[in-house]
Amino acid sequence: MTTDRTVTEPIDGGETATIVSDIAIVGGGLAGSLAAAVLARAGHRVALVDKRAVYPDEFRVEKIGGHQLELLRKLDFLSALDGVACRYDRVLNIREGKVVDVSVGQAYGFPYADLVAMARSQIPDPSSLIVDEVTAISNSDDVQHLELASGRRVTARLVVLATGMAGVLGYKLGIRRRVLAERHSVSFGFTIARKDRSPFDFEALTCYGERTADGIDYLSLFPVRAGMRANLFMFRDPTDPIMRELRREPEATVLRLLPGLQSYLGDFRVTDRVQNWVMDLTVVEGHLQPGVVLIGDAFQTNCPAAGTGVARLLMDVDRLCTEYVPRWLMTAGMGREKISQFYSDRDKIAADQQSLKMARFRQALTSRNDIGWDVRRRLHFLRRSLAHRVDQMHPGWLGRVRGALRA
Structure with missing residues (x-):
């Protein structure tokens, strides 16, 4: 690692500048922001490039629990999570209006934008976030060059692509996305409250689908600061009219699909816009390249119903940023032989395979008749x-x- 801490060096005294870093991270969502924080806290020069200074309110990850919390604790983010999320410890699980069991264990609910903001707040130097857009990447066995929309440039020994499912930059590098299951699942997110403003009689609740024909895996209700958040996961054709009904008349449609919920929710209403997301299961090919590594959804997408996406993302961040990058930077070069070590990591491979296995299991358990x-x-x-x-x-x-x- 070089000792020069200069982040921006002018070129020829003009307006164009070259930003010099050890690692350039493209994409400032959860994966990129967590990776930037871990690497910067370890003393590496990091340039996190994202076109948004403040991440927008998008429907993505909204709850974390179980093994995911162990990984967050290992990466030293758990105390910061406490400051932006609502903790809950008991989940009432029901099906056909009857209690299946009660899950006990620490979990958190939050808006995704708050989670990203938390991760970014852990980056020691705020100037590490470069609000710009990467238009091109030139990679090699030694130094990587990024062109930005503003005309600036970034040089780095390693580029981390954390661009989610946006594959334009990867495509320019010859990286292709292979679809394993098109339109695998549909997810809905919205917030509910009782009309009389009284609290619900549960801390959190999961209601499982009652009929295979409905294609409903489960509805998860959990607290966030704005109220009781609802995540509905389905395996159903996204063009089905029921999707439009869920957006237009969410209260009546949810109770029609899950009648056993009525006695638990009482007279309730949806208090915000109903958001939805259609997910393809995909993996990338042609990704083993010098100087560039992909993490999170940029490498492989996940089924939201399976709940494995954050665990995969955290495993990527942990293995790459605490194990491989520090070691790679100690020696010259950034060729394929180094990059392949991350993709061949036993824990990473296991997390990737488990994610796909659970995606297929949840779909079959929900829909196969x-x-x-x-x-x-x-x-x-x-x-x-x-x-x-x-x-x-x-x-x-x-x-x-x-x-x-x-x-």
Whole structure:
């Protein structure tokens, strides 16, 4: 790592400038902002390039829990998350109006824009964020060159593409996206409240779909600062008229699809705009290139219903930024042999494969109506319900068994 901490060096005394860095990160969403913070806190010169100074209010990741929190704690972001998110510890899980079980464990709800802002706030030097747009990348075994829309340039030893599903820059480098499952799932996000403004009788709630024909995996309700947030995950044709009905008449449509919810929600209303997102399952090809590495959705997309996207993203950030980049910068060059180490990482590969496996499992468990999957679906919920009943009679039993299995 060089000792010169200068970020911007003028060229020929004109308006054009070259920004010199160790690592240039393209894309300032969650993946890019977390990576920038981890690397900058370790003392590396980082240039995070995004066209937005403040990330917009988009419907993306809105809750985190379980193993994801362990990774955030390892990367030292958990205390900052406490400042922007709503914590909850119990989730009531229901199906057909009946309690399946209760999930107990620390979790957080938040707007995605707040999560990105939290990650950016952990970057020691705010000037590391360059509000601009990358128009071209020239990569090599040594130094990488980025052209910006403003006319400025960025040079770096390594470029991290954290551009999500926007593949224009990758396409220019010969990186292609292969579709594994087109229009795999549809997600909806909105906020609800009771009309009389009284609180709901649960801290958080998950309601699973009742009929395979509806294609509903589950509706997740959890607290955010603006109220009770709802995430609905479906495996259904995005052109189906039900999608339009969910946007126009969300209250009536949700209760028609999930009638067992009525007694838990009471007289409620949707308090903001209904947002939705159609997700393709994709992976990239041609990505092993000198000086460039892809993370998060830029490398592989995920099924939102499976809940594996953030875990994959955090695994990418952890392995790349704490293991490989520091080691790569200690020696000359940034050829394919270095870049391949990250893509061959055992933990990364396992997270990627698990994400695709869970995506296919959630779709089959929700939508397949053959006898084999019908039996499997019934057994899935029966096992959960029985375990819950036993745990009610012998509190702590389930936790002790799970702890023993992990040991």
